[in-house]
Amino acid sequence: MTSRVDPKVKEEVQRFGARDLSLCFNCGTCTATCPLSAEGPSFPRKIIHLLQVGLREELLSSPEPWLCYYCGECSTSCPREANPGETMMSARRWLIASYDCTGISRKIYTSRVWEWGLIAAASLLVVLLFAIFHGPIVTDRVALNTFAPVEWISLADHVAALFALSILGTNALRMARSILGKNGVSPLAFVRALPVFFVNLFTQKRWKECGESQREWILHLLLVASYVGMMVIIIFFLSWFQTDEIHPFFHPQRLVGYAIAAIMMVVPILFMRGRVRRDKEIHRFSHPTDWTFLILLFLIALTGILVHVFRISGMPEATYAAYVIHLAVDAPWVLVIVPFGKWTHIVYRPFALYLLAVKEYSLREAVEGQPETA
Amino acid sequence: MEGKVGVFICHCGGNISDYVDVEKVKEAISGLPGVVVSTTTMFACSDAAQQEIIDSIEDEGLDGIVVASCSPKLHLHTFRGVAARAGLNPYRYVHVNIREQCSWAHRKDRDAATEKAVALIRAGVARALRSESLERFRVETRPSVLVVGAGISGLRSALALSEMGLSVTIVEREEEPGGFFRKVRNAYPGGLDGREVVDSLLSEVAARENITLFTGAQVVEKKGTVGDFQVKIRVSDGSTVTLLVGAVLLATGFEPYEPAPGEFGFGHPRVVRLPEFLELLDGGRGMSLLKDGDTVAFIYCVGSRGTKGCEEARPGDYCSRYCCGAAVHTACRLAEVFPGVSQYHLFRDMRTYGKLEALYEEASREGAVFLRFPGDSPPAVVPDGERLLVRSKDTLLGGEEVEIAADLVVLVTGMVPRENSGLVEVFKVPVGRDGFFNEVHPKLRPVETVIDGVFIVGAGQGPKTAQEAVASALAGSAKCASLLLKGYVELEPFVAEVDRDLCEWCGECEKVCPYGAIRQVHCEGKEVAEIVPALCKGGGSCVPACPKGAIDLAGFRDSQIRAMIDALAGGGA
Ligand code: HEM
Ligand code: SF4
Ligand code: SF4
Ligand code: SF4
Ligand code: SF4
Numbered sequence: 001m002t003s004r005v006d007p008k009v010k011e012e013v014q015r016f017g018a019r020d021l022s023l024c025f026n027c028g029t030c031t032a033t034c035p036l037s038a039e040g041p042s043f044p045r046k047i048i049h050l051l052q053v054g055l056r057e058e059l060l061s062s063p064e065p066w067l068c069y070y071c072g073e074c075s076t077s078c079p080r081e082a083n084p085g086e087t088m089m090s091a092r093r094w095l096i097a098s099y100d101c102t103g104i105s106r107k108i109y110t111s112r113v114w115e116w117g118l119i120a121a122a123s124l125l126v127v128l129l130f131a132i133f134h135g136p137i138v139t140d141r142v143a144l145n146t147f148a149p150v151e152w153i154s155l156a157d158h159v160a161a162l163f164a165l166s167i168l169g170t171n172a173l174r175m176a177r178s179i180l181g182k183n184g185v186s187p188l189a190f191v192r193a194l195p196v197f198f199v200n201l202f203t204q205k206r207w208k209e210c211g212e213s214q215r216e217w218i219l220h221l222l223l224v225a226s227y228v229g230m231m232v233i234i235i236f237f238l239s240w241f242q243t244d245e246i247h248p249f250f251h252p253q254r255l256v257g258y259a260i261a262a263i264m265m266v267v268p269i270l271f272m273r274g275r276v277r278r279d280k281e282i283h284r285f286s287h288p289t290d291w292t293f294l295i296l297l298f299l300i301a302l303t304g305i306l307v308h309v310f311r312i313s314g315m316p317e318a319t320y321a322a323y324v325i326h327l328a329v330d331a332p333w334v335l336v337i338v339p340f341g342k343w344t345h346i347v348y349r350p351f352a353l354y355l356l357a358v359k360e361y362s363l364r365e366a367v368e369g370q371p372e373t374a
Numbered sequence: 375m376e377g378k379v380g381v382f383i384c385h386c387g388g389n390i391s392d393y394v395d396v397e398k399v400k401e402a403i404s405g406l407p408g409v410v411v412s413t414t415t416m417f418a419c420s421d422a423a424q425q426e427i428i429d430s431i432e433d434e435g436l437d438g439i440v441v442a443s444c445s446p447k448l449h450l451h452t453f454r455g456v457a458a459r460a461g462l463n464p465y466r467y468v469h470v471n472i473r474e475q476c477s478w479a480h481r482k483d484r485d486a487a488t489e490k491a492v493a494l495i496r497a498g499v500a501r502a503l504r505s506e507s508l509e510r511f512r513v514e515t516r517p518s519v520l521v522v523g524a525g526i527s528g529l530r531s532a533l534a535l536s537e538m539g540l541s542v543t544i545v546e547r548e549e550e551p552g553g554f555f556r557k558v559r560n561a562y563p564g565g566l567d568g569r570e571v572v573d574s575l576l577s578e579v580a581a582r583e584n585i586t587l588f589t590g591a592q593v594v595e596k597k598g599t600v601g602d603f604q605v606k607i608r609v610s611d612g613s614t615v616t617l618l619v620g621a622v623l624l625a626t627g628f629e630p631y632e633p634a635p636g637e638f639g640f641g642h643p644r645v646v647r648l649p650e651f652l653e654l655l656d657g658g659r660g661m662s663l664l665k666d667g668d669t670v671a672f673i674y675c676v677g678s679r680g681t682k683g684c685e686e687a688r689p690g691d692y693c694s695r696y697c698c699g700a701a702v703h704t705a706c707r708l709a710e711v712f713p714g715v716s717q718y719h720l721f722r723d724m725r726t727y728g729k730l731e732a733l734y735e736e737a738s739r740e741g742a743v744f745l746r747f748p749g750d751s752p753p754a755v756v757p758d759g760e761r762l763l764v765r766s767k768d769t770l771l772g773g774e775e776v777e778i779a780a781d782l783v784v785l786v787t788g789m790v791p792r793e794n795s796g797l798v799e800v801f802k803v804p805v806g807r808d809g810f811f812n813e814v815h816p817k818l819r820p821v822e823t824v825i826d827g828v829f830i831v832g833a834g835q836g837p838k839t840a841q842e843a844v845a846s847a848l849a850g851s852a853k854c855a856s857l858l859l860k861g862y863v864e865l866e867p868f869v870a871e872v873d874r875d876l877c878e879w880c881g882e883c884e885k886v887c888p889y890g891a892i893r894q895v896h897c898e899g900k901e902v903a904e905i906v907p908a909l910c911k912g913g914g915s916c917v918p919a920c921p922k923g924a925i926d927l928a929g930f931r932d933s934q935i936r937a938m939i940d941a942l943a944g945g946g947a
Contacts, residue, residue: 002765002775002776002777003774003775003776004776004777004778004779005718005743005776005777005778007669007716007718007743010741010743022738022739022740025738026770046771049768049770050771053718053743053768053776054743055776
């Protein structure tokens with residue numbers, strides 16, 4: 001197969017944060033040191049070379065960027081200080097933008113104005129909706145469900161989630177088409193590979209093998225657990241969670257809420273501290289969108305817990321105001337960051353592993369099936 | 375035969391004695407008639423052993439000596455010197471090689487090696503007994519040099535020779551002097567303008583009284599020998615001039631490889647060779663050729679290293695040395711002039727040796743992309759409308775094929791020697807398979823040819839950068855001057871002699887002599903052949919050609935050779 005070079009790719013990906021791509025002289029030390037590139041797909045050298053040469057199609061069909069968990073050992077060992085780890089990170093950002101059929105991803109990754117403009121627009125939408133449609137403002141007690149009836153909120157949640165999901169689904173299909181290529185894939189393999197998707201979605205177990213310290217993986221796993229928990233609650237059990245009733249302290253609703261909020265505030269703070277200190281390879285270079293991701297995540301938890309604090313303290317106006325702010329933070333998350341931003345890694349990473357497994361199962365089936373057909 | 379011969383048999387440490395029974399050889403030789411000394415020695419070439427040989431020549435009053443040792447290439451002159459120091463004529467020394475020809479050649483058969491050594495030495499003794507005292511003869515040299523080629527090497531040589539007091543005639547085939555370097559606008563390092571460099575050399579040349587420059591001129595004939603050549607040249611107006619020179623320096627340079635039609639797309643208006651591309655770029659005319667957003671693909675090793683772009687291509691097998699450096703230098707220049715143009719460099723191996731490596735680094739910093747193609751599978755260039763599709767295997771992707779849609783393809787052409795067949799014919803200098811002049815020894819005698827007095831400098835000897843070409847030009851000039859400034863050359867005395875009584879002038883000898891050393895003279899009422907000693911190389915072609923047996927070769931007389939054959943065949947000495 002002949003692939004056409006595109007000289008623009010190099011410049012393009014540099015706008016997604018890649019350091020100087022001309023530094024790498026393709027020695028392959030990085031691939032040799034990478035703990036995750038042991039067998040099968042080889043990276044990061046190959047990906048850097050594809051970027052340097054500008055082989056766009058090859059890149060779009062490469063799952064490798066999603067197999068890197070950014071331990072940064074390659075960057076430490078690179079004799080040219082070419083920062084291969086960050087190049088892989090930039091390749092992921094570029095891929096997110098390239099998979100996106102709407103072109104919005106590319107805008108928010110390459111323009112601060114677009115990124116914050118869209119975030120502000122989503123927030124404003126929430127504020128506007130509340131200004132027009134809010135329920136009666138009860139001031140003698142806290143009546144959040146009167147101010148913002150839970151069925152309405154739940155409906156809005158579901159609409160927003162559906163929007164995000166349809167965008168993400170479309171883009172994931174585009175990714176699948178690129179990675180699977182034209183080679184025949186057996187339908188059975190799609191089913192057989194499913195566990196790979198879910199195991200990696202919930203455990204990120206490859207991260208364990210990446211680098212000497214497992215600290216980042218454990219912190220991230222805690223975050224994943226709380227985030228998934230929160231998502232499940234919001235999507236399926238919002239009425240259980242958003243009540244005007246004040247449960248006793250040891251009630252599961254309060255305990256779960258506190259745990260999730262604590263983790264969702266502490267872990268992003270630890271990550272942000274790392275990014276300020278630049279003390280690990282994974283935190284040495286920060287693209288603006290990396291900050292946005294952490295800041296919004298932290299704000300979601302912070303404003304959420306504020307609503308709760310005002311509510312149990314019996315401060316109706318403060319509770320309602322905090323709630324509007326909380327949703328004004330949530331909305332950009334679900335409408336911008338989830339379908340177009342860094343959140344997509346939650347889908348693409350396990351999905352890339354899934355697609356690889358699909359390919360492998362198909363191959364194995366073809367090999368096993370051969371003696372019978374022959 | 376009268377005379378006393380001493381034989382010295384060398385152990386060469388153990389190099390000889392491990393495989394040849396030198397004691398037995400000594401015994402076998404000592405009984406031969408005429409042999410008064412037969413002895414072995416650990417290292418014949420050692421100072422002590424040399425002194426012993428001298429002592430025995432003097433003590434025994436030897437008339438000839440034989441040293442049975444290593445190859446004459448190594449120590450012939452050493453032992454001739456020993457003889458001379460002992461007051462014996464050096465040509466009464468006979469060298470016998472029992473190392474390369476016996477011990478090394480027959481390691482597995484000691485008896486046979488020993489027997490062969492005895493036979494060879496017997497032959498040596500036979501020759502030594504019949505040896506005669508010969509004198510090297512001197513030829514006066516003319517303090518003038520012919521330099522062929524007025525490129526940077528030729529011009530620089532001429533100035534160096536003139537500084538050393540030699541008068542110089544430069545003959546340039548082109549109308550305009552300066553060679554290839556004149557066309558270079560931006561040489562690395564320092565961005566030198568070749569035209570300025572050439573102009574300053576030319577104004578120096580013009581200022582020197584002892585340099586004459588002929589342009590549009592060609593060498594047509596050479597006669598004479600080292601120190602005294604008569605070279606006829608045809609000058610621009612068609613007339614001929616005969617130059618009398620002591621030595622000749624060939625500085626004929628190179629030309630860029632001309633790809634075969636269609637080789638890597640050659641012939642397409644958007645496929646150019648590197649030199650032409652540089653002319654466009656440096657002449658500012660690249661502007662009309664390229665615009666922002668365009669893509670340029672460079673293909674390296676075109677015409678070099680056996681890289682064939684099509685069946686009809688005739689590339690050299692050698693590496694042209696300069697082209698990798700020139701191409702990365704061009705990359706930097708292109709990035710400077712056209713920052714918006716993308717560059718792909720398809721190379722085989724990056725040979726930016728020495729200081730050129732910095733340019734390679736700079737070129738990649740400037741954004742040039744380097745793709746390595748496998749030597750046995752060079753890129754293909756296919757026209758595609760206005761553009762050209764360059765397809766190449768990428769070794770860094772495991773040989774996967776990539777395709778570049780290029781607006782311009784630059785062929786990084788190597789160096790080929792100028793068309794020099796006339797010159798080669800005239801000067802009889804050997805050329806290699808690649809067409810470049812051959813030196814005597816690639817490392818130790820890089821600017822000399824087997825023709826005494828004819829030197830080769832610059833890129834005519836092999837691919838060189840301008841700097842290397844000038845270094846070789848200066849080396850050649852120094853060699854030339856060291857030959858001529860002495861005022862004479864000494865030649866080996868092995869020349870043919872004609873017996874005038876026997877000769878009837880049939881001219882057979884003249885026909886076969888490759889050096890034109892035989893001429894017809896009138897002597898004592900008849901026509902006879904005469905040998906010009908300065909031209910005779912002692913090759914002996916004439917000896918068997920003479921139907922009258924009138925020619926003999928000093929140092930290799932028929933009588934000597936016959937005696938050696940008899941001795942080898944087991945007869946007496
Ligand atoms: C399910 C919810 C998830 C959340 C809330 C989440 C959150 C985050 C956050 C906040 C970061 C940034 C860390 C930093 O700035 O230092 C991050 C990075 C990362 N996440 Fe996740 N993640 C989730 C799922 C996943 C999954 C499923 C995988 C892999 C299968 C994964 C793999 C990674 C990796 C390797 C990084 C580091 C490199 C990078 O920033 O891309 N995450 N994640
Ligand atoms: S990124 Fe560094 S280690 Fe990896 S191939 Fe390039 S130069 Fe070598
Ligand atoms: S950051 Fe770690 S996992 Fe990623 S390519 Fe480098 S060494 Fe491999
Ligand atoms: S210098 Fe470079 S381009 Fe020229 S022949 Fe040698 S390897 Fe090829
Ligand atoms: S071949 Fe012999 S006879 Fe004839 S010219 Fe030469 S020397 Fe004389």
